[in-house]
C-alpha cells in the first residue's frame with residue numbers, strides 16, 4: 460500500500476489514477492509520495508517517509524529541491540503539460556494590451572448608466588486607440604516548451620519573432636519554426652524588440668535577470684510580458700522603467716501589492732496554466748510519474 464499526500468488544486472482526472480487498492484490518498488504523517496500544485500512546501504513539511512514529490516506544473520520553486528536531493532527524495536514536474544494554456548493567455552494578453560482592451564473594458568463598465576451613452580462612447584473612444592502587432596518585433600526569452608509555442612504563434616500572427624535561449628533543448632530546437640530568428644544575446648532582444656515575453660524558470664541564475672541594465676537597452680515604450688515568475692524582474696528597476704516611460708506596459712501573471720501600485724501594470728492572478736485541459740494534463744502526468752517511481756523506481 461502506498462500512501463499519497465495530495466495538496467489542493469489537483470484535477471480529479473489525475474487523482475482518479477490512484478483509485479486502485481494499492482493507493483491511499485491520506486493525511487498520514489508518513490506518506491510515500493506527495494502530489495501538489497502551487498502549495499509552498501518547506502523542508503519541515505516533508506516527512507522522512509517521502510520518497511518522491513510530484514508537482515503538477517512546470518516550475519518547482521515552491522519545493523525545496525536542494526534539500527530533497529540531499530535526502531534522496533526525487534522531485535518531478537510536468538514540463539509541457541500546461542504549455543498550450545500559457546501560450547494562449549500570453550497571446551491573448553499581447554493582443555489585448557496592444558489594443559488597450561484592458562483599459563477600454565474597464566472604462567465601459569463605468570458608463571452603464573451614463574446619459575447619452577452612445578455619444579459618450581464616440582467621444583471617448585479616441586483614448587483607446589491601440590496598435591497592431593503585425594510586423595512588430597517580439598522577443599521570446601527562453602525557448603522551452605512554452606517559449607517555443609509562443610514564438611510559433613506570434614509568427615503565425617505575422618510578427619517578427621526573435622528567440623533567445625542559450626540552453627535550447629534538441630526537442631525545442633526541432634519544434635521552433637525556422638522563421639523564428641535566433642538571438643545570440645539578451646541584449647539583441649532588448650535593443651530590437653517592441654514586446655518582450657519571458658519564458659524561463661526561476662533560479663538563482665535567473666532571479667532579477669530583467670533589471671536596470673536590460674531596461675536601459677530596451678526600446679522606448681516596450682511592453683514586457685511576464686507569465687513565468689515575478690522574481691525574474693527586479694522590482695526597483697521595473698518601477699523606475701515604468702515611471703520614466705521606458706517600459707510602456709508591464710503585463711504580469713504575478714501580482715503583488717508593490718507591482719499593482721506601479722503605473723501601467725496589467726495583472727492577472729497567476730492564471731497561465733488555469734484551464735481545465737491544462738490542469739488535467741498536469742495532474743495526469745504528475746500522477747503517472749509518481750506511480751511509476753513508487754512502483755518501479757523509475
Ligand code: MLT
Nearest residue numbers: 496497516517518541732
Ligand atoms: C507552472 O509552474 O507551470 C505554473 O505555475 C503552474 C500553476 O499555475 O500552478
